[in-house]
Amino acid sequence: MSFNTFGKLFRFTTWGESHGPAIGCVIDGCPPNVAITEKEIQIELNKRKPGQSKFTTQRKEDDKVNILSGIFKGKTTGTPISMIIYNKDMRSRDYETIRNKFRPGHADYTYFKKYGIRDYRGGGRQSARETAARVAAGALAKKVLETKIGKKYKVVGAVTQLGILGCNIKKWNDKFILKNSLFCPDKSMLKIWQKYLLNIRKAGSSCGAIIEIRAKGVPVGLGAPIYSKLDMDLASAMMSINAVKGVNIGSGMNSAQLTGEQNSDEIYQYKNKTNFKSNNAGGILGGISTGQDIIVSFAVKPTSSILSSRKTIDKFGKNTSISVKGRHDPCVGIRAVPIGEAMMNCVLLDHYLMNIAQCKN
DSSP states (O other), X not given: OOOOEEOSSSEEEEEEOTTSSEEEEEEEOOOSSOBOOHHHHHHHHHHHOSSSSTTSOOOOOOOOEEEEXXXXXXXXXXXXXXXXXXXXXXXXXXXXXXXXXXXXXXXXXXXXXXXXXXXXXXXXXXXXXXXXXXXXXXHHHHHHHHHHXXXXXXXXXXXXXXXXXXXXXXXXXXXXXXXXXXXXXXXXXXXXXXXXXXXXXXXXXXXXXXXXXXXXXXXXXXXXXXXXXXXXXXXXXXXXXTTEEEEXXXXXXXXXXXXXXXXXXXXXXXXXXXXXXXXXXXXXXXXXXXXXXXXXXXXXXXOSOOSSOEEXXXXXXXXXXXXXXXXXOSOTTTTHHHHHHHHHHHHHHHHHHHHXXXXXX
């Protein structure tokens, strides 16, 4: 089993390879009678697609989505929804000279050792190209949640650290995030980040990033106390994204540095409404949503494909060196923002449906 399916009630299976003719997904468990159009899905895909600025890979893909099934007269029918995105700008020749070499930092070695065969063209199934299909699934999940919960439901992601450069998250601005190609939430840092990333690119190197995803308008009660905790499933979802090496929920790893007094999110009642004085828990207590904003952050490692020569071995076990040419992101974390948003939407819809199934009559 290769585990290409994600979710419990709202499930999606992705398929396809980086340099194959197409990629896509099949979604099952979507509620019927939800209005959705290809245009709405395309809006989310456009946030992720490559070649939009000098700060990302120059591979040019329209990422135009076509819905093949599960939609009738603009509404979901409750049957499987199949979506396809055709690949158009593959340059497989870029990989011919390294077809027998394992790229350090990539999954080439482990994939080959496990399966005894691999698609060396852009990493094949290992490639982050697969994530476009996830974003399509996430766009659908987002629309379902907006329909069921209302417009108060909103998921917004941003890059909060680019390489060694952080930002002031107190200056977080949803509108500004959508207006800049780095998904920077702090206007005062944008030009500094741009200069830093251009220098990284000119050097033929790469850098990592930290991404934060915030979900607003999430109702109390999503999740479970033991084996399907909401934070557990969110961590799993974010870790499934290519190049992610760490996940925090709320204060996350920083919680270890706090005292009990500092970490506890005190509760109070005001005008018949329950409120919290802080949100170190990231909107989740005991695996169940509190009604506060769900806050998840994750670390994305530097892009492994770099121009600098690195030591490696080939598939015959011989020592060699490698320099990876071609079109690569100097910081793959930038385009991970809409992917993180998509996975947040998918997990929250999955838990929303499970909560209805168990607790709502």
